[in-house]
Structure formats: structure tokens, C-alpha cells
Amino acid sequence: MNDENRTALAKGYAHREVEARWYAFWRARGYFHGDERDQTRPPFSIVLPPPNVTGSLHLGHALTATLQDVLIRWKRMSGFNTLWLPGTDHAGIATQMIVEKELQRTEHKSRHDLGREEFLRRVWQWKERYGSRIGEQHQALGASLDWERERFTMDEGLSRAVREVFVRLHEEGLIYREMKLINWCPRCQTALSDLEVSYEEAHKGELWSFAYPLADGSGEIVVATTRPETMLGDTAVAVHPEDERYRALLGRSVRHPLVDRTLPIIGDAILVDPAFGTGAVKVTPAHDFNDFEVGKRHGLGMITVVGPDGSMTAEAGPVAGLDRFAARKEVKRLLSERGLDRGSQPHTLPLGRCQRCETVLEPLLSNQWFVRIEPLARPAIQAVEEGKTRFIPEQWTNTYMSWMRNIHDWCISRQLWWGHQIPAWYCADGHVTVARQAPEQCGTCGKGGLRQDEDVLDTWFSSGLWPFSTMGWPDETATLRTFYPTAVMETGHDIIFFWVARMMMMGIHFMGEVPFRTVYLHPMVRDEKGQKMSKTKGNVIDPLVISEQYGADALRFTLAALTAQGRDIKLAKERIEGYRAFANKLWNASRFALMNLAGYEEGGGELAGLDLSPADRWILARLQRATNEVVQALEAFRFNDAASTLYQFVWHELCDWYIELAKEALSGDHAGRRRAAQAVLVRCLSTSYRLLHPFMPFITEELWHVLRDEVKAWAWPDSALAASYPQKGTVDEDAERTFGPVIGVVDAIRNVRGEMNVPPKAEPRVVIAVPERQALSTVRGEAARIALLARARVEVVEGPTAPAAPQTAVAVGPGFELRLYLAGVLDLAAEIARVEKELTRLDQDLSGIEGKLANPSFVQKAPAEVVEKDRARAGELREKRGKLEAHRAMLSGTEANTARRDTMENQIPPMPVAEMSAAEPAKVEPAPAPVAPVVEPAPAPAQPEVNAAPPAPKKKAAKKAKKPARKAKKATRKAAPRKAAKKAKKPVRKPVRKAKKARKAARRRR
């Protein structure tokens, strides 16, 4: 590679330019196509929940697309024969409403002005115009859908499946037509299923009482109602049969005060709760679901007084023709006039409204088609009980089960035009013929001139067939054989009943097998305030706008990172910005690599035989650990864990540590070390690209190609998408453990530098004491890297402590002690304060642990390993404490008598040490083993310890110095009430300060 190519990457990641390229590339190569003839690879299929054809995608869809694409790309890369099947739903009522609204707006016409045929032509037009938008949006998001198999619920094939299902269910007696009470929307002018009713939780209404005079004039019976207008349809008054107050009235009747009718007083133990209201209930079988049942039980008349348009019918006598709400007022007035008003009280009740238009629904008696659901539900329940399909998160199993167990017959006919017209025909005599194709003559009487049922089917009827109708059913296709059942149904929990449950029932019934093995229910996406996104609220975010702004990869990664189980997603743009920065980070790490890969060729990519440094082995171990965690997370549908593992690894381990550590080898002249670092860097990056590809397909694809070309890795597939997904494997824990002290030491030095305001350019001398042999040799071997990262001149000595010296700061970590020589910059007071702060923390930690260890029942009852761990930690802390105490004592002494400094230093005998300076990093010379255990360090050089060290700003030092005191006070204040509150017998858990550094290091060594 020449220099021009090596620096080909732009300085920042430009998502627009990169994203524009790859989708067409993938498609052209047919990577997205699921091969139904391939029986060698295991299948993995997902059907995309079909969005409404006339809608456009919102963030909920983007989430669905992202999570499914993550799964599909992961499985595809893992060697599965994947199929992700796209399509759209005709969404009957929703679409019809949109087009009607548009028609009204532009032409001031209703659908009736156009007529059915012309109106449907318009809807199809609309569909053609807007349907493609969804495809474009999915492509912009990078969704690897198999477009060759795209389907629409009203395609001829799917319509055929709908008719087939309808006819078969009818033949089996599972579809029937009946006059029943259904939910009716007076505005939409159609029947709705129970699920399409949304209840206004606590509608504040009134409970109004009035009296029915007894027919014989001997008295009255008072009833209460929330709907006075329906009293015109009353056909009885019911009381509890056991109710003493009304026992005498049973079997007698009342006279209707507004129409010429008498009503029986009946006893009904199911309907009537004697404790509620007056214990007497008016019964309106044609306008109330409970009353309907009462009517059937008692053979009562059913009088429809509210018509389909919401106005009162002719049956309503004095209020006929009035709107139902106007009629309510009028009825109350009329009854009051007759002296029958018995007062009212405020009453909250659930009020059923149309899910689409929010109109108050009317229970209406009408002829509709129903699915007898219980025989279908039973196997669908059983399948879940037997684990043939499982829900994730698991808690949704209960939701599914409880609904399925209390399921009612499903009203499937809709008085709409847009949808699958019901395949039923009527002759002049009203006989019904159900058939796959339009029949010539009536199946009952043989008459011709049949008329097809004008109604269409509930849109969910066809959606319920989606997993198999899209694969060619009722034909026995290779696609069905290969890809049914699907592996995962990934969707929102808001449509468990509407869709998931119906697919379960239909799939089992018609395919003899559940439609999916796993149902993964993702959280709902909300805006930053936690509100549901909706068009009416105007807070809907178009994923394309976000993509355009931050990049599709950033959006995808954000959505995946926020997808934890059990909580809705509140999407804030700061979060997306953060992940855009992550993409940029990955880009720049790659850019760095390209600048340092001159002369490197990947070849077979073998790492064995290379001269791997401890840092090389460490990052490879971390890479394997990250891989394991990501794969495990994906297997468990823990998208957020997978995302955060990747983020943590790439940014904080690969970039923050490894790349920094590798700079020396990469720019040095040791060919073997350089080659090793190059190979490891390439391995880390290429593996990261593959791991990240399902989450960030565009940038990883781009970088894959760039890196592949750069290192001539012709053995790699020429697309990240076609590369294999990294596999779980054994982590080189020894490499992790060995390298721990190096990180610990660098952290410790940086920490002291930061806290003590050591000027960034200064390179203080640091003496690191390491007692343990293996760690010693690692630290010694890595001294040059430590020097570089910590900007210090490093000496490493064997032993538990770094020899005491004035004008120094001390840090103690697990397995080492180190001393920074800070003559000229050391603010004694600040150092004392810093150490005391550290001691305070230590004491808090220590007293907690010692308290535990002093408790005999802890020692007896806790698992031995827990006790052992605490003992070890207590020892560690005590040792650290001892060292810091000694340092403090020395500092105090120095403070008291700084004049003695020179004397003390002069007393220190000279000794050989390994010395490393950041200024001369390439110089690696093995240090002669110093004499153990404790040796005093070399005499301080004559010049100041710190290069180019200006005096520390006094203000800042003073400010810092105050902090620990404040801290301690705060801690005491906090601890006190807690102590008092806790029972005396219980050990007090003091607030424990963080030992961030130690834990970080511990995590790395893990």
C-alpha cells in the first residue's frame, strides 16, 4: 500500500456518504435472499410484522426493524439459512379512514358519493403512491429483508389464503353468522371486535335514578342508570330473587311512563347485586351486554332504540330522531316532568370508545360473522404450556394465557369497503352460500342471481395468517417446508391479542404447528418525556430524519442499547449523539490502524508464532471475553448487554488501552514486535467489525473493505455481512491477570498526577515496588509502556514498598506500591490531605469488612469462599493502610522539619534500578534484580525531580485540600441517622466510598 491509500480514511466518519453505498451492494449480491432449496444450513426465519401500507415508519418500526435485523444478520453470519420476510398490511379501517379523510378534504366527497368500486380504486391508488415509502425507510435503516418475497395482505395469493381459511372454518362450524349484540361505532358505521374498544378509564358520569310506577298503581320501583335514554328500550326490571325488599314484587309488572308498554319485574341473581344502588335494575337487552344475556335467559323482548348512526329510532317514541345524547337530556326532562326523577349522584365508569375515532361506542344488535374461538384457543394455550412457543420476557406468558382463557367469540365482519370481502353469497330467499369462488347458484335452494355479502373481514383476520400465507399457503411450497415455523416473532406487546394470539391459533389450526418458537416482545418507544408517540400529539419522530442527522448505525445502536427487558424506551437525542460518537471512534481507530499497517499483509491471519507482548495477549483475551459476552447476550435476546459490551470493549479497552499501548511497538524498529502489534490490531478490528456488523452494518461494511484492501486479506469474504460471526471460546485468563498490574500502575500514577496537579508535560520519576515475582517481571517488561502512558520516568524494584523519600507522593494498589518524586511541585499539605482522604476511605471499607469478620455467625454461616475473599481483602486493605500511614507519618515529619530533607536523601545508598523515561521509550534494558526485600532508592538527582515543572497553582491545591475534610464531615453526618435508625444488634453499614481504581483494575483482571 502506498501512503496515499493508507491515509485514505477521512478524519471523521461521514455517515451520509458511506451509507449511500452499501445497501445496493448487498442486494445486488443476493445476500438477503433466503434459499428455500438449501437444506444443508439450519434455517432461521422471521416474518416482519407488516406495517400499515399507507403509513410511514415511526421509531417503533425502527426498533422492530433494528432488533430483527440484528438477529437476522447475526444468524446469517453464524451460518444459518436466514429468511426475513417483508410486507405490508392493508389495515382495513385505518387506511379507509385516511383515504376518506383525504377525499373529504380535497374533493369534499364521501365514499358514498364515489361508490364502492371507484372508492376502492382510489385506495389502491393511495396504496401504490405511499406503499413504497415503507420499503425505502427500511432500506435506509439497513434492514436486510428478502425483498423478492415482499407481500401485501391483499395480494391475490394472500387473499386466496383468506378465502380458504374462511371456507374451511365455516365448514368446520367454527365460523357462523348470527344476530348478536356487538360493539358498534356510530361514526365509522361498522362493527368492531372487543379488542378495538378502548376504555376511558374513569369517565366521570352520573348515576341517575328514576321510578317505574307499578302497573297496578300500588307503588313504584326505583332504578338507577348511567344511560337514561335507553329506558325507552327497557323490557324488564330486574331484582335479586333473594332480596326481601322486592320479593313481593317478583312476577308483577311496571308501567313504562313514556311509551305504552308494561315491563315484568324479574328475578336474576347474576345481573343484580342487591347491595348496589336500589337493588333494582332496568333491563335493556338491545343496548347492554349484561342485559342482552338477561334477555336471552328470560326470553325478553329486544328493542333497538338507538340506531346505527347514534340517533334514536322510531321505537324511541317521544325522543325518536334525537341524537342519543340529546335524547338523554330529554328523557330526564320528561321523567322529571312526570315526577319520577329520584335524584342523581356522580359516578365514574369505564366508557367504551372507538379505538380509531374515539366516538362513544354503542352496543348494537345486528347480524355479524363470528369465529367460534374456544376450539382454536385451546391448542394455542396448550402449545405455550408445553413450551412449543415461549415468550420473552417471560411475564407476557401470563398476559397471553389469561386472555386466551377468557376469550370471547371474535366478531370478524366489518361494514367497510377496504378489505377482504366476505366469501359468502345470498340468494333472494336469504340462504347463505359460503364458497372459495363466486358460486352460480344457491347452495341451499339452487337459485341463481346471488349477491355477495358486502362486508369485509377484520384486518387482523388476514394478519393472523401472515406467517404461512406469505410463504405460499395453501399450496405446499418449499418455502413453507424450509422456513415454517419461523424462529422468532419480534413485535410489540401491544398487539399480543390482536396479532400474536391469532397467529398462534391460525398457525396451529392450519399448519399443525406453532408459527414461531419464540415471541420476543420489545418495549414501546416513547419520546423524551415518556409520552407515547402519536400523530395527534405531534411527537412522532421519523426514523429517517434521525438517520439523516446521526446516521442509521447510530440510531440502530442506540435502539439496541436501550432495549432492556421490561422497560419502555425514552429516546433522547443526547443518547443518539453518544453512539454517533462511538461510530466515529471506531472509524478513527481504524484510521489509526491504516496509518500504521505499512508493510503488513494479513496472509492467513495466524497469530501463533508471533512475538506477542503481554499487552497483545491481554487485548486478545479481552476480545474473546467480549465475544463470549456478546454471543451470550444475543442468545438471550439481551440486546442492551450485547451493545454495551461492544461499546465498552471497542472504546475503553481497544482504543483507550491497547492502541495506546501498541503505539510504541508500531512505531518502533523492532520488526517482530511491530508485526505482532499489527497482526493483533488487525485481528481486533476485523473481529470488532464482525461483532458490530449486525448493529452497525454500514460503517462496519465500509471499514471491512478498507481494512481488507489495506492488508490484502484476500482470504476474508469481500463483505462483512458474509463473514463469519465470532464464536465463543476460551478466554486467556492468565493474560488478563498478568496484565492487571500494568493497568493498575498506570491508573495509579495518573490518579496522583491528576489529584496533585502535576503539569501534563512533566515527567516525574516514579519508583514502583512489586513484591510478586511474575507481576514484577510483567511490570518490568512493560516499564516502557507504563512510562509512555503515565508520562513518567519509571523505575521498578522488587519488594513490598518503594523506599521512603521526602517530596514524594505514594499510591498503593493491589500488588504494588509506587512513589512519585515531585520535588518542586509537591504541595505537602495537599499530599497529606490526599493521603488522609484515601485513609478515610480505607477505614470505612476496612471497618465494614472487619466488622463482618468479627461476627462469629458470619464466619460460621457464610460460604467459606466468601469469608476467604473478605479475609484476603481485609489483609490487602490493612497492608495498604499501613503503607499510607507510614507515608503520612513521613510527610508530617518532613513538614515539621523540611531542613532535614537533604540529610535524609543523602543517607539513601545508591542502587541499580531499571529506569524508563517516556522520552526514550525504545530503550528496553532488563533491570538487574534488586536485592530484596526493601531497598532504598537511588539518591535524588541534583536537578528538580520534575521536568519543566512550574509551581502548582496555589489556589487549586488549597481547594483540593479542603475537599476531603468536607467529605469526611458529610460522611459522618450521613452515617449518624442511619446508625440510630438501625437496630442496635445489627452491624452498621457505613456508606462505603468507592475505590474506583481498584475495582476497575479488578474487573480487567477478572
Next chain:
RNA sequence: GGGCGGAUAGCUCAGGGGUAGAGCGUCGCCCUUACAAGGCGAGGGUCACAGGUUCGAAGCCUGUUCCGCCCACCA
């Protein structure tokens, strides 16, 4: 009325009996030749409240208070 979630750092959220975590924001220092969309460091928590179980509780149990959501035919 029944059910299910949630309450952890200023904000958004992970975690789920054994040393309180991340991202963003905040503060300090740094343009160190991959990246200022950056680096290094620091600060920040009675894990909603009250009981209980346990050697040990943010986590498990019981109850309470708030906030969501779902289901339901008390007129």
C-alpha cells in the same frame, strides 16, 4: 374491580443476596502526530417508604405511597 411493570447518581437507565454501575451532563487539566464527535483526572447515591427473612438485603417476603400499562358487563 383484577393483573403486570416501574421507583437506583443532576438526566436516561443497567444490575438483582456477598466491595453501588454505565452513558450523558458537571468540575479540573490537556489541541499528547487516530479521533476536541477527543484524552486524562475528579466529584456525585439512606438503591421510594415501613416492617420482616438472612451471618449479610438495593436485590427475597409483607405492607404502604407515587408513576405507567393491560384486562373487566356492577346498573
